[in-house]
Amino acid sequence: MxxxxxxxxxxxxxxxxxxxxxxxxxxxxxxxxxxxxxxxxxxxxxxxxxxxxxxxxxxxxxxxxxxxxxxxxxxxxxxxxxxxxxxxxxxxxxxxxxxxxxxxxxxxxxxxxxxxxxxxxxxxxxxxxxxxxxxxxxxxxxxxxxxxxxxNSDQRRVLHLAAVFVNNFTNQLYRIGHEVTESEGAEFDLLKPLIMETAKKVQDLSPFKAQTGPAMRNDKKTIRKHLKLLENQHHKDIYELLTTSIQHTHGRKKL
The missing domain is CATH 3.40.50.720 (NAD(P)-binding Rossmann-like Domain)
Incomplete structure (x- = not known):
């Protein structure tokens, strides 16, 4: 005992x-x-x-x-x-x-x-x-x-830092997604299967291989449409920052 x-x-x-x-x-x-x-x-x-x-x-x-x-x-x-x-x-x-x-x-x-x-x-x-x-x-x-x-302490520190990205920051993105859907009366709950599938996918694939979406495809037309839809400048800044990060990671040309 x-x-x-x-x-x-x-x-x-x-x-x-x-x-x-x-x-x-x-x-x-x-x-x-x-x-x-x-x-x-x-x-x-x-x-x-x-x-x-x-x-x-x-x-x-x-x-x-x-x-x-x-x-x-x-x-x-x-x-x-x-x-x-x-x-x-x-x-x-x-x-x-x-x-x-x-x-x-x-x-x-x-x-x-x-x-x-x-x-x-x-x-x-x-x-x-x-x-x-x-x-x-x-x-x-x-x-x-x-x-x-x-x-060791160094490994634990970087695990904690990574946890902030995959948990705290991700949760804030959920909150932004909730605000975006609310702006037009759409149901955030419709996104929950996507959230679950995204989390499930990285159990078998690396995050690099699991990446999809307009930034990954360098779909400039869709990216511009999204930016136009966003009325909140803070949301625009986050969208552009993450789009640039994905493009940098996957070698895509920037806007």
Missing amino acids: ISVVILGSGNVATHLFKAFNKADGIVINQWYSRNINAIASYKNDTEVIDDLSLIKDADAYILAVSDDAISELSSQLPFENRLVMHTSGSVNIYDIDKKHKRGVFYPLQTLSKDADIDFAQVPICVETIDKKCYPIIKDLAVAIGSPTKRV
């Missing part, structure tokens, strides 16, 4: 709590948050605290907090030489105070409190300085059904 203490009350902390709480082989000793009201509803499931001096012994301490808080919080922990992990995609493992055994437990997935997550579909990027700590970190991931991948 692996004992853990979770620190933080955001999206990642909440999903990890739910996953660990259901998993065989894991016991949650405590859940800490500076704002205890944020986790008070879970007090019947585990002990919730807002005072670091009350923190209990555990096999692993998981800092599921904002990137800027990791270094300071790790230095404030009233113990040393125990396994302390953060869950960030962009923070170096060495940002954790050196008095601890340092590790990273980074779920490479978009996590929102109100959305259910199947951790079998969430790869956990694992990093540790002390090799003896690796089995504990891996066992935590295995217990919640997640595949693991050992990565």
